[in-house]
Structures are given as C-alpha cells and as structure tokens.
Amino acid sequence: MLSTIGDELARVALTVLVYQRTSSPLLSAITFGISYLPWLLGGPLLSTLADRFPRHRVLITTDVARALLVAGMAVPGTPLPVLLGLLLLVALCAPPFEAARSALMADVLDGDRYAVGTSLTNVGAQVAQVTGFALAGLLVALFSPSAVLLLDAATFAVSAVWLSARLQRRPAPGAEDPGAARSVWRDAGAALRLIGRTPRLRAIISVTWVGTLFVNASEGIAAPLVDTLGGHATQIGVLLAANPLGVTLGGLVLARLVGPQQRERLVPVLVVLSLLPILLAGLLALWAVPGQATFALVVLLLFISGLGAAWTIPLNVAFVQAVPAAYRGRAFGVAVSGIYGVQGLGVLAAGLAAEGLPAGGVVALIGGVGLVAVVGPLLSFVRTQGTVPASRPGAGRSST
Numbered sequence: 001m002l003s004t005i006g007d008e009l010a011r012v013a014l015t016v017l018v019y020q021r022t023s024s025p026l027l028s029a030i031t032f033g034i035s036y037l038p039w040l041l042g043g044p045l046l047s048t049l050a051d052r053f054p055r056h057r058v059l060i061t062t063d064v065a066r067a068l069l070v071a072g073m074a075v076p077g078t079p080l081p082v083l084l085g086l087l088l089l090v091a092l093c094a095p096p097f098e099a100a101r102s103a104l105m106a107d108v109l110d111g112d113r114y115a116v117g118t119s120l121t122n123v124g125a126q127v128a129q130v131t132g133f134a135l136a137g138l139l140v141a142l143f144s145p146s147a148v149l150l151l152d153a154a155t156f157a158v159s160a161v162w163l164s165a166r167l168q169r170r171p172a173p174g175a176e177d178p179g180a181a182r183s184v185w186r187d188a189g190a191a192l193r194l195i196g197r198t199p200r201l202r203a204i205i206s207v208t209w210v211g212t213l214f215v216n217a218s219e220g221i222a223a224p225l226v227d228t229l230g231g232h233a234t235q236i237g238v239l240l241a242a243n244p245l246g247v248t249l250g251g252l253v254l255a256r257l258v259g260p261q262q263r264e265r266l267v268p269v270l271v272v273l274s275l276l277p278i279l280l281a282g283l284l285a286l287w288a289v290p291g292q293a294t295f296a297l298v299v300l301l302l303f304i305s306g307l308g309a310a311w312t313i314p315l316n317v318a319f320v321q322a323v324p325a326a327y328r329g330r331a332f333g334v335a336v337s338g339i340y341g342v343q344g345l346g347v348l349a350a351g352l353a354a355e356g357l358p359a360g361g362v363v364a365l366i367g368g369v370g371l372v373a374v375v376g377p378l379l380s381f382v383r384t385q386g387t388v389p390a391s392r393p394g395a396g397r398s399s400t
Contacts, residue, residue: 001128002162003063003097006155008132009139009148010070014087017145021080038092039340046092047099047333048187051326055107056167058100062093063160067153069093074149095333103328106320107170112260115317119255122313126248173326191330200322200384201331204315206377207271209338214370215243215274215309217346218282218302224359229298230290242299246306254310263314264385268378273308275370277301282364 038046050058072078073086109117139148195201218225222236231239250270254263281301288294323331346366353362 001124002155002159003066004125004128005132005135006066006070006152006159007094008129009135009152009155010073010087010090013140013145013148013152014073014083016140018080018083020145038088038095039337040344042092043095043337043340044188044191044330044333045185046095047336048191048330049096050100050103050329050332051173051187054170054172055100055104055329056163056169058096059104059167060160060163062097062100063156063163066090066093067156067160070149070153070156074146074153076146095336096329098336099329099332102320102332103173103325104170106328107325108168114320115260115263115313116255118313118316119251122251123248126244129244173329187330188333191327191334194323194327194331195334198322199380201319203377203380203384204319204322205335205338207267207374207381208312208315208319208335209342210370210374210377211271211274211309211311212339213342213346214366214373215278215305216343217350217366218278218363219243219347221350221354221359221362224354225285225298225363226295228285228290228359229295230292231295235295239295239299239302242302243306243309246303247309247312248306250307250310251313254313260317264318267311267314268382270308270311271374271378272371274305274311275308275367275374277305277308277367279364279367279371281305282360282362282367285360286358286364287360 069086069090073083073090078086105117105121106114139151195205219240222239226232226236226239254266258266278301281298284294284301285298288297319331319335320328350362350366353365357365
C-alpha cells in the first residue's frame with residue numbers, strides 16, 4: 001500500500017511538474033503513461049528476477065532503488081530528459097517487485113487464506129490509489145511537486161525498512177530446481193512454454209485478458225460519456241469510481257462469504273455480470289433522456305459491473321494453484337504484461353471509435369462484443385476445471 005500510494009503521488013506530481021515546465025498536454029500525458037511501458041516492453045523478462053533471487057531480497061532492493069531514484073527526481077532544476085529517464089528507471093522496478101510480491105503471497109498463504117489475502121490486497125490497492133491521488137492533489141496545491149516527490153521517496157524507504165525488519169527470509173525458488181535455465185531470456189521462455197503447454201493456464205489467461213479488455217475499455221471515454229448524459233466535469237470521477245468500488249465490495253463478499261469450490265463455479269456468471277451492465281449502460285446513455293436520473297442509473301450499472309468483475313479473485317487463485325512455485329514470478333509477469341497491454345488497446349480502441357460514434361453507442365458496443373468474445377475462453381475454462389497442472393514446463397498436458 002505504501003508503494004502504491006507513492007506511485008500515485010509521483011504520477012500526479014510529475015505530470016504537474018512537466019506541464020508547468022513545458023505547457024505541453026502531450027508531454028504531460030506521456031509522463032503519466034511511462035509507468036506502463038516496462039510492463040508492456042519487458043514485464044516477462046524483468047519478472048524472472050522474482051524466481052532467480054530470494055523474493056524478500058527482490059522486494060527490498062527494488063524499494064531501495066526507487067527511493068533513491070525518486071529522491072534524485074526531486075532535485076530542483078533537473079533537466080526534463082534526465083527526469084523522464086529517472087522515471088523510466090523507477091517504473092522498471094515495478095515488474096520484479098509486483099511479481100515477487102504476488103509469488104511470495106502464494107508462498108505465505110495456503111489454501112483459502114490465499115483467496116482472502118488476494119481480496120484484501122485488491123481492496124488495499126484500491127484504497128491506496130484513491131488515497132494517493134487525493135493526497136497528491138492536495139499536496140501539490142500546498143507544496144511544490146519536488147516536495148511531493150520527496151514524500152514519495154520516503155514511502156519507498158519506509159516500505160524497504162519495514163520489509164527488511166518483518167519479512168521472513170526464504171531461499172530463491174530456483175534453488176529447488178537445479179535444472180532451471182540461467183538466462184533471463186530462457187527463464188521468460190520457460191514461463192511462456194509452461195502457459196502454452198498447460199490448457200488450464202491458457203484458459204485462465206484467455207478469460208482474464210479478454211474480460212479485462214472489455215470491462216475496462218469504457219474508462220477511456222468517461223469524459224464524452226458524462227457529457228452525453230448531461231453531467232459536468234466533476235462527475236467524471238464519480239463515473240470512474242463506480243466500477244472500482246464494485247470490484248472492492250464484490251471481492252470482499254466473494255472471499256468471505258463464498259466457499260472455494262463455489263467461487264470457481266461462479267466465474268462464468270460473474271464474467272457475464274461484469275459485461276452485461278456495460279451493454280445496458282451504453283443503451284441507456286444512447287436512448288434515454290439526459291439528466292441526473294439517467295446519470296445515476298449508468299453509475300449504478302457500472303457499479304454492478306464492478307461487482308461482477310470480482311471474477312479476478314477466483315481466477316487469480318486458480319492461476320497460482322496451476323503454476324509450480326518456482327515459476328510463479330515469471331508466469332505472473334506474463335499475465336500482468338498482457339493485462340496492461342489489453343487495457344491500453346481497449347482504451348485506445350474505445351477512443352478511436354468515439355471519434356465517429358456517440359459515446360453511449362461505443363459503450364454498448366464494448367459490452368455486446370465483450371459478451372460474444374468471452375464465450376470461447378469461458379468454455380475452455382469450464383472444460384479445464386478439476387484438472388491437475390503439469391509440474392514443469394516440459395511435462396506436457398494436464399491430467400484429470
């Protein structure tokens with residue numbers, strides 16, 4: 001949570017800082033988007049570090065590195081190219097950190113405790129994002145962006161000290177696998193082969209990527225959608241917050257009140273529940289009379305969509321259970337890199353479509369096409385339920 005809050009502080013502070021210096025919306029947007037580049041360009045490679053070294057050491061080292069780099073960014077008068085270069089280096093620390101954190105959680109929490117832990121992590125991430133954005137806006141208004149960057153550096157430093165003092169030491173997972181590849185390229189390839197040769201993992205990845213592509217695509221056209229509904233700029237945040245709030249509450253209910261077996265059986269229903277309200281919200285925006293009542297109904301539908309999007313929790317648990325412990329870091333890197341990629345593609349496609357179609361029509365199209373596109377992956381997922389994954393990438397297909 002500390003690292004995530006720091007990330008949001010840095011995004012806002014740097015966006016403001018770059019805009020203050022250049023008055024360029026494009027450069028400001030590029031600054032905001034740089035943090036996604038490492039996942040898209042090198043996520044699978046960088047995530048192999050979580051399987052090659054002790055995971056606690058990866059977490060602590062990346063936090064220390066980010067604390068030092070962000071402190072360097074806070075130096076007044078740092079040239080813009082150097083600032084953006086340091087930002088890219090900070091972002092490069094995210095894939096190994098997140099891969100190690102996710103894999104280590106699966107090592108620490110067994111059975112259904114992992115599902116509950118994943119739910120709490122998702123809630124924590126949502127709270128941290130909201131807190132980070134809110135604090136950043138307030139602090140940038142009160143102080144300089146450089147001061148906010150120093151606070152960001154402090155969050156990473158505290159996180160590193162906390163992990164160093166409290167986290168149990170465990171050996172590198174590769175130590176359990178003497179035949180493991182020793183090059184990051186071969187390690188990343190091993191993760192891709194593991195996913196490619198395991199029907200269970202392919203099905204989970206397919207549902208995750210296709211579902212994410214369509215559930216999040218409408219975020220890119222929030223402003224024109226609010227305008228279509230007769231709202232004003234301050235309501236954009238309300239619209240954008242509806243889905244994450246639903247995900248948070250749905251995740252808590254699913255993890256605490258639904259048993260492990262039932263969660264996985266509910267995945268197809270939840271995926272449909274995450275996409276059908278988007279279709280209905282688009283049709284409502286397209287045909288209903290603009291006004292506060294229509295806006296409230298659209299927000300409610302997007303909230304319901306978020307409740308359905310809690311399917312990420314049982315899929316996360318199923319993915320971890322299907323991946324051997326020594327491969328969890330890099331397999332997680334492949335999965336998350338794809339998630340970032342499809343999110344970007346979905347937002348871009350929605351934005352392009354909105355150039356020629358009404359925003360409501362685009363949202364309805366997203367929901368309708370998503371419902372059709374996810375049928376194949378869901379059928380594959382249902383067919384692989386109850387299978388036992390291969391223990392190594394070369395072990396072939398799963399057996400029932």
